[in-house]
Amino acid sequence: MTRLRIEHRTGYTYDSNVMLSYNEARMTPLTDPYQVVLESALTVSPAQAFVMHYRDYWGTRVTAFDMQIPHEYLEVVSVSTVEVHRAEKVPAADELAGWDVLRSAAVVNDFSDWLPQTRLSDPGSDVRQLVKAMTDGLAPHEAAHAIMGWLKAEVQYVPGVTGVQSNAEEVWSHRKGVCQDLAHLGIGALRSIGIPARYVSGYLHPKPQAAVGEKVAGESHAWLQWWDGEWRGWDPTNTGPVTDFHVSVAKGRDYRDVSPLRGVLSGGGKSRLTVRVEVTRLA
16 A cells, blocks of 8 residues: 655646637546545636536546636646555465456447547557457456557657647557556457457556655656456556555546647737646555
8 A cells, every 4th residue: 555645737828828728637546446635726827716626437537627818838737645455466366357258249339438449549450459368268357468468569668759639540650658547558459359348548656666755757648457356457658466555536438538738729829838746645
């Protein structure tokens, strides 16, 4: 078990006044079977924003706000304390679903959000053929691990090659990308053979050896989950299961369902974005 305090600041500075803006922030962690949010607060500046909260279709905690006064900057600050307790275990044979279960009408219906490809997850025909040949004869759990091993061997973590709109097929053509890209390609490969898969956004404490109370520069992060009888979390960037140092914020089909801050505005001209994440281990 770890207890983490996460402070995430996202700000925009505009060249000229924004006259009004409408925004959604997905920056508040989830309480689920693996983590408990002990406290959380999200503030918006300027303080004149009208703020409301809701859960979206995917269960993510969303802070929606609109600013209807002229403003030259916008800052959203999320501060949360989360207790994470993920117990890694080797699943027993009777806990693993076979292809007959994954292809059954009930599972296809229940996981209908997590099986179709999206514009960002579609890996293209080359990957589909490679994955099909690579996993032929393997059970779903074994096939998923084979895909994660293939991803580790073939695609490098290299920032600056891709952008937020890059899809899995582009990532494969470069053989390079960041956490978002690796998650999209892994999800697309899994879905291509009928394994339900979803995108997870959140935070990663980058220094597990950090002392209790030590504040470190953290990062927003992305990983994936697949279902083969139950949901399995996997971090393709760090090539292993998710740990007590991963804090999940949102789940969706791809990045577009979980982007931390998005909105529309009138005015403003060019803008400059600043993002800072600080993580402190409390226990």
